[in-house]
Amino acid sequence: MRRIYLDHNASTPIDQIVRMAMAPFLEHAFGNPSSIHWAGQPARAAIEQARTEVAALLGAASHEIVFTSGGSEANNLALKGVAFARRDKGRHVVTATAEHPAIMAPCAFLERIGYEVTKVAVDGAGRVDPQAVADAMRPETILVSVMHANNEVGTINPIAEIAGIAHERGALMHTDAAQSVGKIETNVDALGVDLLTIAGHKIGAPKGIGALYVREGTPIEPLIHGASHEGGRRAGTESAMLAAALGAAARVAADLSDMPRVMKLRDRLWVLLQAHLGNRIVLNGHPELRLPNTANISFVGRVGAELLAGLDGVAASTGAACHSGRVELSPVLKAMGVVPDVGMGAIRFSLGRSTTDEEIDAVVEAVATAMRN
Numbered sequence: 050m051r052r053i054y055l056d057h058n059a060s061t062p063i064d065q066i067v068r069m070a071m072a073p074f075l076e077h078a079f080g081n082p083s084s085i086h087w088a089g090q091p092a093r094a095a096i097e098q099a100r101t102e103v104a105a106l107l108g109a110a111s112h113e114i115v116f117t118s119g120g121s122e123a124n125n126l127a128l129k130g131v132a133f134a135r136r137d138k139g140r141h142v143v144t145a146t147a148e149h150p151a152i153m154a155p156c157a158f159l160e161r162i163g164y165e166v167t168k169v170a171v172d173g174a175g176r177v178d179p180q181a182v183a184d185a186m187r188p189e190t191i192l193v194s195v196m197h198a199n200n201e202v203g204t205i206n207p208i209a210e211i212a213g214i215a216h217e218r219g220a221l222m223h224t225d226a227a228q229s230v231g232k233i234e235t236n237v238d239a240l241g242v243d244l245l246t247i248a249g250h251k252i253g254a255p256k257g258i259g260a261l262y263v264r265e266g267t268p269i270e271p272l273i274h275g276a277s278h279e280g281g282r283r284a285g286t287e288s289a290m291l292a293a294a295l296g297a298a299a300r301v302a303a304d305l306s307d308m309p310r311v312m313k314l315r316d317r318l319w320v321l322l323q324a325h326l327g328n329r330i331v332l333n334g335h336p337e338l339r340l341p342n343t344a345n346i347s348f349v350g351r352v353g354a355e356l357l358a359g360l361d362g363v364a365a366s367t368g369a370a371c372h373s374g375r376v377e378l379s380p381v382l383k384a385m386g387v388v389p390d391v392g393m394g395a396i397r398f399s400l401g402r403s404t405t406d407e408e409i410d411a412v413v414e415a416v417a418t419a420m421r422n
């Protein structure tokens with residue numbers, strides 16, 4: 050069976066360069082990075098080099114990078130870390146309705162312990178209106194968190210504008226860039242953010258590593274207390290292997306020159322499917338302000354999971370899940386106001402740097418055949 054992987058927003062294959070960067074730590078470089086002797090120092094050097102590489106990807110200074118276990122931890126550190134550190138200033142957080150569960154769940158936790166959270170509605174394309182953020186701000190708002198690009202539909206938010214509003218009102222700005230990094234520019238100064246999340250396994254590093262950018266001077270309480278690792282922001286002996294992996298992945302991600310080709314392939318998928326299926330398909334998400342690799346397409350009147358099951362060897366995601374015999378729309382599509390008959394049939398195709406024309410043609414053929422059945 051031929052295998053075609055169009056689920057890069059879920060996870061990516063480990064890059065060859067990343068594998069090479071990790072190899073020494075599986076063989077001989079075992080030392081504790083905090084040890085000052087010959088065994089520890091190469092590990093320390095590798096971590097600090099990786100920190101510089103991640104910082105370069107984001108246009109940050111290396112001391113502003115905190116390594117975490119992934120995107121979820123980075124989001125938790127941003128939200129709870131700022132909420133705890135700024136609790137005397139206020140207890141109100143602004144976010145949006147199409148955020149990832151790794152934002153929604155820490156927000157729900159903050160609500161349980163006495164904070165207030167306002168979730169700004171997204172529009173039909175999944176986009177946050179900066180004016181809606183402005184309207185949600187209060188004197189006691191300490192943090193605004195809006196994702197850079199949506200994981201399901203790829204819609205890109207106007208982060209710089211929203212950050213301007215947050216700062217005008219004395220709040221800090223966080224963005225979850227787990228999906229945008231390596232696909233579009235993610236420069237922290239251009240975005241105007243104080244905190245930014247990245248996840249290694251979305252950019253060719255393994256699971257278990259990510260990072261939070263924390264602008265110098267931003268107050269943040271660690272989630273894990275212990276020794277003074279990561280500048281006192283996250284305790285625990287660091288993994289030089291995983292840091293080196295993220296550093297190498299950051300070098301690859303910084304080069305966006307493949308993205309116009311990826312976008313062309315994504316659009317080819319859409320155009321060819323349209324040629325076969327006409328108005329039986331609907332594009333979910335913003336037609337232009339969208340990640341170059343993401344096409345969330347609804348096959349109207351069909352159930353995405355059933356259709357996908359008929360596409361032998363094609364890995365992609367659906368926008369609806371089956372719960373106790375009922376098909377339920379994803380919270381993102383629901384937040385966008387997608388009607389059930391359309392949302393039920395959603396499939397997210399997310400391409401990668403290795404995706405080829407032949408693969409797109411094969412998927413189109415497979416979908417067209419499945420739609421005839």
Ligand SMILES: Cc1ncc(COP(=O)(O)O)c(C=O)c1O
Pocket residue numbers: 058059118119120121122124149151196198199200225227228248249250259
């Ligand atoms: C937008 C977004 N944020 C956060 C995460 C969570 O990252 P991780 O899987 O590294 O915990 C994901 C992963 O699906 C994501 O897509």
